[in-house]
Amino acid sequence: MSLQSLLNAGRLWRATNHQRVQQVLSSGIATLDQLLLGGWPKGQATELLYDGQGLGELRLLLPTLAQLSQQQAASSQWQLWLAPPFVPYPPALHDAGLNVSQQLLVQSNDVKQQLWAAEQALQSGSCSAVMAWLDGSQPLASKDIRRLQVAAEQGQSQLWLMRPSNVATQSSPAACRLKLSAIDEQQIQVHCIKRRGGWAPEPMPIQVTAVYPSTDEITNSNQPTGQIIQGPWSGKPLAQQA
Amino acid sequence: MASPNLPVWLYLHFPHLQADQLSLQNPQTPIAILDQGKRVWQHCRLAQASGVQTGMVFTTALQLDPELQLQPQRSNEQQQILAQIADYCYQWCARIALSFEQGLLLEVATMWRLFGGRANYWQQLQQALQSRQLRFHAAAGTTPMAAYVLARAGYDLPLASTQQLNQQLQQLTLQQLPLSASQQQSLTDVGIKQLADLTNIPMAQWRRRFSGEIATWLERLNGDKVDDHCWFEPPAQFVRNWHCLHEINHSNGLLFPLQHMLKELNHYLRRRQLAACAVELILQHREQTDSQISLRLAQPEHQASEFLILARLRLQQLSLPEAVIGIQVVAAELVPQQQPATDLFAATNSHALDGGQLLNRLRSRLAPSDVKHLVLSADPRPERAFQLVTESDTPITAGTQNSGRGDVQDNGRDHIQDSANRPVWLLPKPIPLPNQPWELKSAPERIACGWWDDGAIQRDYFVAVDQHGQLCWVFRTPANQWFLHGWFG
Structure with a gap:
């Protein structure tokens, strides 16, 4: 394989082409900014790799989305949710500081249509953020991610690709790749697989916003806590744990 | 109106209107329009180049040009095209009449001053008309009928003086006048060859000798009788x-x-x-x-x-x-039209669209139900606290809201305390808790309402953690059944 073909395929970087000053978008979380060398790379694709749901994957993003949503320039722009696994719940988005009227939900069963919609939205420059769940029955092809990456650069939009964690071993043209796993309710283990301008660091825990009042408040009130329930299906009363 | 001795009228005659319009749409095809007697009535420039002429039998025309496309005469189509031209000319002339079959009558004198004189005005109008690529004859006239007769006879006299016009008019032969065959015959029988012969006879004798129709026509030509015209009004829709x-x-x-x-x-x-x-x-x-x-x-x-x-x-x-x-x-x-406020200094993006344009494209390619807006509504029941709006009649742009919705949004969230957290993911419908251990993490939040309609609920909501450390939103019904309703993503 010649050097030129490697360069053309984008598999080899020339140091002269490297953007020295990388524009970033603060994530609103100090430790995450540190991990990402300043923040989310601006106008780029970022991959978040995780399995399941409810480990804080969106709480990691919400401060950024709120910030984009409130910015003057972004006020007439959409935030596009492309094929999310569930409905993004508007009251929660409102509480996090997002402008609900900017949210656009696109659900299509056809992966080709989804990719088209993502590319259009990114290129148009009228979407401040695109959150996309595009891995269907088979993982996204590298060339598709590259297309989206180029579209994001063209329109200066943020793209977050949410993908299952088993694609972590595959290479990807995305500018930044983070693998997430749950630690507890307030912390996520974030493993940065790829970032521009630095080696991949060790996995580190990132603090996200709590979703319920702290333990002190609960112990002050006389509510039971730390309860294991086993469900009503057996007809048995709830198993109490001291 | 200006003095009656000035040529205040302009008549535009389109002899090959239907053919020219078709040839605009199909520039490579020679076209001829046939009248009821199967004779060539109109033809396009291509057909003319191969020798096709009006009045020819269609078989002769076909021999001259075997490629010739023959189309029947459609007078309603002609009227539509005339209306389109009138619509186009409306920016140069306020009074346009559609009373004639193959042309437009324009009252132009009132516009001369606006456009800096008669010559200037005609120059602009001519340029506009030529851009439509339709062949036409234009003639001025002191009366509508005079302008019509001259243009119809094929004269181009848009800037002629009253005297020149009259002179030209008097020289018209009987065949060039818009009279029926029998009327022409009756005039030929008494030795009248051109219009001058006719106008030399005093009007009083006129009525006695010939039919009233010729007399009426002559009165219209002289301006003794004023026509009623239906003036063109621009249509409200396209x-x-x-x-x-x-x-x-x-x-x-x-x-x-x-x-x-x-x-x-x-x-x-x-x-x-x-x-x-x-x-x-x-x-x-x-x-x-x-x-x-x-x-x-x-x-x-x-x-x-x-x-x-x-x-x-x-x-x-x-x-x-x-x-x-x-x-x-x-x-x-x-x-x-409303021009959006755009950022003068923003980086230029050749693919840039505004929010509405993007929405249009998404809706056109995907099914309309695939693209949804999120709207908050003021209902304490979690599944009714929002709506998914697929396609609204009122245009929605990102970041702007109808006042009604804005109010709902604020009221909807303000009465709920800050501590009441909501999950970012909501399941489409609550599902029974799967059979695995869950740990409750928060104090219950009781939501009991909806007694005013058929969706009454009583639920105690908890934040719970499953064995994978995933945070979810579960509730218990009074019957002690447990359901999963959302995830804290």
Whole structure:
């Protein structure tokens, strides 16, 4: 394989082409900014790799989305949710500081249509953020991610690709790749697989916003806590744990 | 009106209107229009070049040019084209009459001052007319009939003086006058050869000798009798028809005619400073009922390129039930144009669209139900605290809201305490908790309401953690059943 073909395929970087000053978008979380060398790379694709749901994957993003949503320039722009696994719940988005009227939900069963919609939205420059769940029955092809990456650069939009964690071993043209796993309710283990301008660091825990009042408040009130329930299906009363 | 001795009228005669219009749409095909007697009535420039002339029997014309496309005379189509030209000329002339079959009557004297004199005015009007690529004769006249007679006879006298016009008029032969064959015959019988012979006879004798119709016509020519004209008023909606010479079998073939028609729509909208909320495309078939495609726009639009992109997206998905023989474009819902405020210094992006344009494209390519807005509503029940709006009648742009919705949004969230956290993911419907251990993490939040309609609920909501450390939102019903309703993503 010649050097030129490697360069053309984008598999080899020339140091002269490297953007020295990388524009970033603060994530609103100090430790995450540190991990990402300043923040989310601006106008780029970022991959978040995780399995399941409810480990804080969106709480990691919400401060950024709120910030984009409130910015003057972004006020007439959409935030596009492309094929999310569930409905993004508007009251929660409102509480996090997002402008609900900017949210656009696109659900299509056809992966080709989804990719088209993502590319259009990114290129148009009228979407401040695109959150996309595009891995269907088979993982996204590298060339598709590259297309989206180029579209994001063209329109200066943020793209977050949410993908299952088993694609972590595959290479990807995305500018930044983070693998997430749950630690507890307030912390996520974030493993940065790829970032521009630095080696991949060790996995580190990132603090996200709590979703319920702290333990002190609960112990002050006389509510039971730390309860294991086993469900009503057996007809048995709830198993109490001291 | 100016003094009656000035040529205040201008008549535009289009001798080959229908043929020229068809040839605009099909520039490579020679076209002839036949009258009821199967004789050539109109022909396009290509047919003329191969020797086709008006009045020829159609078989002779076909021998001269075997490629010749023959079309029947359609007077209603001619009237439509005339209305379109009138619409176009309306920016140069306020009073246009559609009373004649093959031409337009313009009252021009009132416009001379606005355009800096008669010559200047004609120059501008002529340029505009020539850009339509229709052949025409223009003649001025002191009365509408005089202008009509001269232009119809094929004279081009748009700037002639009253004296020149009269002189030319007197020299017209009987055959050049708009009189029926029997009327001409009756005049020839008494030795009248040209108009001068006729006007030399005093009017009083006139009535006695000839039929009243010739007398009435002469009165109109002299201006003794004033005609009633129906003045053109610009239509409130845009309608254009395209008559296909060849059937169009593939949806891609529709793009060429559509491009032309949408460009006209663009001109129409730009002149009026309007924007269309919706555009209807009607595809006419020979046998089946017409197919209708409606392009609904999230934001009023006036650019042809944008309509064309939307039409293309829709046509790609369309399979035609039958070949198309005609196309109609209708834009009925028109609103005043509003220019969006754009950032002068923002980085230029060649693909840049505004929010509404993006929404239009998404809706055109995907199913309309695939694209949804999120709207908050003031209901304490979690599943009713929001709505998914698929396609609203009122245009929505990102970041702006109808006042009603804005109020709902604020009220909807303000009465709920800050501590009441909501999960970012909501399940479409609560599902029974799967059989695995869960740990409750928060104090319960009781939601008991909805007694005013059929959706009464009583639930205790908890935040819980499953064995994988995933945070979820569960609730317990009074019957002690447990359900999963959301995830804290």
